[in-house]
Amino acid sequence: MNRFHVHLNVADLASSIRFYTALFGAEPTVRKDDYAKWMVEDPRVNFAISSTGREAGIDHLGIQADSDEALAALGQRLDAAGGALVPEEATVCCYARSDKLWTEDPQGTRWETFHTLGEATTYYAGEAPCATNGTTCSPDLRVVKPKVAKGASCCAADSGCC
Template sequence: MNRFHVHLNVADLPASLRFYTELFAAEPSVLKPDYAKWMLEDPRINFAISATGRTPGIDHLGLQVDSAEELAALGPRLDAAGGSVVPEGAAVCCYARSDKLWTEDPQGTRWESFHTFGDATSYHGAGAACASDGASCTPDPAAMKPAPAQAAGASCCAPRSGCC
């Protein structure tokens, strides 16, 4: 089952923690010095905040799936939507290990589709495709280019090319 994901950049983590803990009537499921995440069931959302130096506001939106197969099934949908699809395998981001598919909507909002398969001890791994402004783990917009053509059955490619 999919879970909607929202990642916000915040300027004041303690104030934001207080606000969202009260709003959701729940403590964060993950709490780090620069990051917090609530895995809520009602509404079914993965809501994350980070204080890592980026302009406050929405960093990215996404869909979290429960399996690698569900992630693979999102590839053709992202392709049909018309954005460039950028795969990121075994990414370390937000204190987790995930396989990801990135795209941008027509307004330039970044979308992360991902399957998390483990925890990590750092916010992001060495060599991560993180934005050059040093904050969240979304790829730098300049790097948002489609992957080269893949063999049949591989995921992600140029928009509407039918390879996904």
């Protein structure tokens, strides 16, 4: 079963960890100097916070797929919804290795669909410098060109991302 994902940028990580630990009734499942994540079962959500220098507030929303097939199905639904898709394969972000598809809704809210492949030792590995500002994992979709062909495994060849 897929899981809803929320990622917030916070100004004070320690006080935010205290607040969300009380709210969820559980300690974070991942806790680093600049990041914390709760894998909550009720409601089923992957809730993450980070203090990486970005403006406080919602960074992005998303859906965590539980398999490659579920991620592909979500990609087809995003494509049908009309959003431009920006894929990232085997990326390191938020102390995890994942395959991802990024898009924006009509209001400009960034959406991340992803399948986690395993843990990582760093918050951000910086494999795609054209996609990010170096302090975050989520790409600036105004800068990165979306994929143009269905079934492509990466962003447009002339974008410099891959």
